[in-house]
Amino acid sequence: MQTIHVCNHTTPEALYPFDARGIAKRFRHAAIFGALDALVPGEVMRFCNDHDPLPLLGQLQQRYGDTVSITYRQREPGAIVIDFARLA
Template sequence: MQTIHVCNHTTPEAIYPFDARGIAKRFRHAAIFGALDALMPGETMRFCNDHDPLPLLGQLQQRYGEKVTITYQQREPGAIVIDFARVG
């Protein structure tokens, strides 16, 4: 059985949902950078999208380096869920 992660609530573990599907494509990267900049160390943004954002991941690695970890929670066509965790 497959586990499907849902992006519609805040959890007590400091995981904050970010559903990119509802943001106009031209604003998405700026909104994502702003959300990651707002995270405190130890907090996680759970990112949901309809496609695998490989160019964005490269930009995030360049901008944040080791300050943000990237962990796929779900990686299926049309259903991508990635946790971006702020480190120290």
Template sequence: MHACDQPTPLALYPFDARGVAKRFRHAAIFGAFDALFPGETMRFCNDHDPLPLLDQLLTRYGDGISIAYVQREPGAIVIDFTKQG
């Protein structure tokens, strides 16, 4: 079972990249993350491990983001991106 199919607590917003066209994906992710308030989390779901995206997020946000894998299996990647204060 994919972790994105489970209910989420408050201040945790799912973002399922599997349904976003590839050419819009990174811009949509940055926009969604920018919309978060400090302490809120975007739960990112994908079918592959987005290592280049993680590098871009760390370069763009530095200490303003924390990244934690929730699920890391072939075909089922779930990562929490939390906006830091």
């Protein structure tokens, strides 16, 4: 069975791809927080990674609370895609 990875680089205007796989591990969380801080309400960051970032999701919940929604688009081993939407 072929895995289709939904993290692409052709997206609508308010949807911004963020591929964490190309960022050194020690810089990833800071880069993710910076990208989320740059979003305005209504914009979405499509996050792609090779593993499920459960510790990161806990940190995001603590930092942003209800101002950022988290929606999995793909959740398979080696292919994780999550939309982070800025709500406020």
